[in-house]
Amino acid sequence: MFRQPLSPKGFLTLLAIVALLSLPFIIRHEYWIYVLTIGFYYAILASTWNVMAGYLGRVSFAHAAFAAIGAYASALSVLHLKVHPVLGMAIGTVTGAVFSFFIGYLSLRLRGVYFTLSTLAFAEIFRIIVTVEYEYTRGSLGLETEHLIVTMSYIPYYYVALALLLGTVFSTYLILNSAFGLKIMAVGNSEEAAEAIGIDSAKVKVVTFLYVSALTSLAGAFYGHFIGLVSPEVGAFDQLALIIAMTVVGGMGTLPGPVIGALLLEFFSEYLREFGIFRLLIFAGLIIVTVRFFRRGLYGTLKERLISVGGSP
Amino acid sequence: MGVALPIVENLITGLIMGSFYALMAVGLTLIFGVMRIVNFAHGEFYMLGGYILYYLVTLLGINNFVALPIVMGAMFVFGMAVERSLLRPIITEGLGHEYSIIITFGISLFLVNFAIAFFGPEYKTPPPYIPTYRVALGPISISGDRLLVATLAAVILVLTYLVIAKTKIGLAMRATAQNKEGAMLCGMDVYKVSMFTMGLASALAGASGALLSTILLLEPQAGLIPAIKSYVVIALGGMGSIAGAVVGSVILGIIESLGTVLISAAYRDAYSFLVLILVLLIRPEGLFGIRVREV
Numbered sequence A: 001m002f003r004q005p006l007s008p009k010g011f012l013t014l015l016a017i018v019a020l021l022s023l024p025f026i027i028r029h030e031y032w033i034y035v036l037t038i039g040f041y042y043a044i045l046a047s048t049w050n051v052m053a054g055y056l057g058r059v060s061f062a063h064a065a066f067a068a069i070g071a072y073a074s075a076l077s078v079l080h081l082k083v084h085p086v087l088g089m090a091i092g093t094v095t096g097a098v099f100s101f102f103i104g105y106l107s108l109r110l111r112g113v114y115f116t117l118s119t120l121a122f123a124e125i126f127r128i129i130v131t132v133e134y135e136y137t138r139g140s141l142g143l144e145t146e147h148l149i150v151t152m153s154y155i156p157y158y159y160v161a162l163a164l165l166l167g168t169v170f171s172t173y174l175i176l177n178s179a180f181g182l183k184i185m186a187v188g189n190s191e192e193a194a195e196a197i198g199i200d201s202a203k204v205k206v207v208t209f210l211y212v213s214a215l216t217s218l219a220g221a222f223y224g225h226f227i228g229l230v231s232p233e234v235g236a237f238d239q240l241a242l243i244i245a246m247t248v249v250g251g252m253g254t255l256p257g258p259v260i261g262a263l264l265l266e267f268f269s270e271y272l273r274e275f276g277i278f279r280l281l282i283f284a285g286l287i288i289v290t291v292r293f294f295r296r297g298l299y300g301t302l303k304e305r306l307i308s309v310g311g312s313p
Numbered sequence B: 001m002g003v004a005l006p007i008v009e010n011l012i013t014g015l016i017m018g019s020f021y022a023l024m025a026v027g028l029t030l031i032f033g034v035m036r037i038v039n040f041a042h043g044e045f046y047m048l049g050g051y052i053l054y055y056l057v058t059l060l061g062i063n064n065f066v067a068l069p070i071v072m073g074a075m076f077v078f079g080m081a082v083e084r085s086l087l088r089p090i091i092t093e094g095l096g097h098e099y100s101i102i103i104t105f106g107i108s109l110f111l112v113n114f115a116i117a118f119f120g121p122e123y124k125t126p127p128p129y130i131p132t133y134r135v136a137l138g139p140i141s142i143s144g145d146r147l148l149v150a151t152l153a154a155v156i157l158v159l160t161y162l163v164i165a166k167t168k169i170g171l172a173m174r175a176t177a178q179n180k181e182g183a184m185l186c187g188m189d190v191y192k193v194s195m196f197t198m199g200l201a202s203a204l205a206g207a208s209g210a211l212l213s214t215i216l217l218l219e220p221q222a223g224l225i226p227a228i229k230s231y232v233v234i235a236l237g238g239m240g241s242i243a244g245a246v247v248g249s250v251i252l253g254i255i256e257s258l259g260t261v262l263i264s265a266a267y268r269d270a271y272s273f274l275v276l277i278l279v280l281l282i283r284p285e286g287l288f289g290i291r292v293r294e295v
Helices: A008-027 A030-056 A064-079 A085-107 A112-132 A155-176 A179-189 A189-197 A201-227 A235-250 A256-275 A279-293 A298-310 B006-033 B044-058 B064-092 B096-118 B144-166 B166-178 B180-184 B190-212 B224-237 B241-260 B269-283
Strands: B132-138 B140-144
Touching: A008 A030, A030 A064, A030 A155, A030 A179, A030 A201, A030 A235, A030 B044, A064 A112, A064 A201, A064 A235, A085 A112, A085 A235, A085 B006, A085 B269, A112 B096, A112 B224, A112 B269, A155 A201, A179 A189, A179 B006, A189 A201, A201 B140, A235 A256, A235 A279, A235 A298, A256 A279, A256 B241, A279 B064, A279 B096, A279 B132, A279 B241, B006 B044, B006 B064, B006 B140, B006 B166, B006 B190, B006 B224, B044 B064, B044 B096, B044 B190, B044 B224, B044 B269, B064 B096, B064 B190, B132 B144, B140 B144, B144 B166, B144 B190, B144 B241, B166 B180, B166 B190, B166 B269, B180 B190, B224 B241, B224 B269, B241 B269
Parallel strands: none
Antiparallel strands: B132 B140
């Protein structure tokens, strides 16, 4: 998949990075910088969810919950331990990793759907705990937290989010192209076959889930210190739905797909703000139609078309 | 006596709740048994059943007892349509479980937001089957409508059992669940069996919604918690096992009710997660399950 000649692909990647780096100088409107920053946050979540669903073949319903775990762990440690938000974000990342290890260890040994069920139950219990223990979390009101950077502009946040996104995408690229990445895809294709050639599939799954969840928690912690408020909304079902819609529409099982899907749907989402309640209805429709008829998503389908037009396989 | 009485009362509540979970869980386990998928839109089938009952009773003035079979019929057709239009590629193209999870999740999201947009996000209370009164059983009193609704649930469960055990299509369902290729070789129409299974399961979830929403409240996301519990139930009972689904439902209902008195009421909906963890740790194949190796 990534063994093609680097030139056109590398060129396009470079072009996209340069474009994203220079966007704040082109778009002078703070509002759109804000929208893009949120878009990068979703792009991180979609990219990491994609590693699980698109490559490892395991669907997690706790993805938004892990973002919330990172956000709460960070906000609470900044509040009580009086640490800097940067250290808080590190604590959030580690907390997410620890939780994911336990869930992964418990449920990933079993067949695929048990993992999905466990993540669903875990996400729900996390939501209940956060809402019930309002003395610590301020319940559904949300917990106010310090901002990461003291600034009047969104531009510094834009670059932090972009750096986190590029870090996520490149580390994922490196992992998928390593020997471990081959193991991930082997397990994703057929666990039995992977086991038969000597891959410790349980280990591959747990480590992948840990990597994915740590990054997700980091993104969540960043989001908390960007908005300045952590509420159960961060881990809500709607957020999970957005992440899945973005990944599926952009192209599950491809590296750029989730990023494209996230930025596209985030813009679409801002555009549709006046439609309010119909927004998620439309996204749900997009998920169904894409999965049913364009399984490879926008990026995958376009790539297929371009290749068939170009004539080379 | 001071502690014992609430415990007995809660045991009965647990049994009643268990009968509702069973309606949902039997449908889920049938779908899993025959089609090898977990339907993540099951809670929304429950919710739809509740709304159909609500509108039949409030708008058309139909009696609850007449409306219930109409709800089940409508949901049966709906379930079959979902299978035919969206789940069919799972059989024809042999798609993996990611497809089934994501597509049923998409259906779930669509139905929730459809309900928010067109039925409204506010709580609705369908009229009860019978006026609320208390039934006294010695020193314990339970509400009569709950008892009646639980009885109706039990009747529907028995009818479902008869369909599966005594009819030709039930035989085909059991055959498909045991060995899909074998069933096909014997000339069974696996497509038709899948469609019927989905219809039946969806009718059961709809019935559960039509019954339970008269006791609990009805809102677009009302199906989420019952659905999560029925997932736990089928993991506890053993996926694909009907007996497991019924026994698991009763056990979960009792655990929740006892947990509410003995530990904390705020965490009522979280106990199911603890049950799931224990199942995964101690007996991952569930109480009635057999370890299945997939090739």
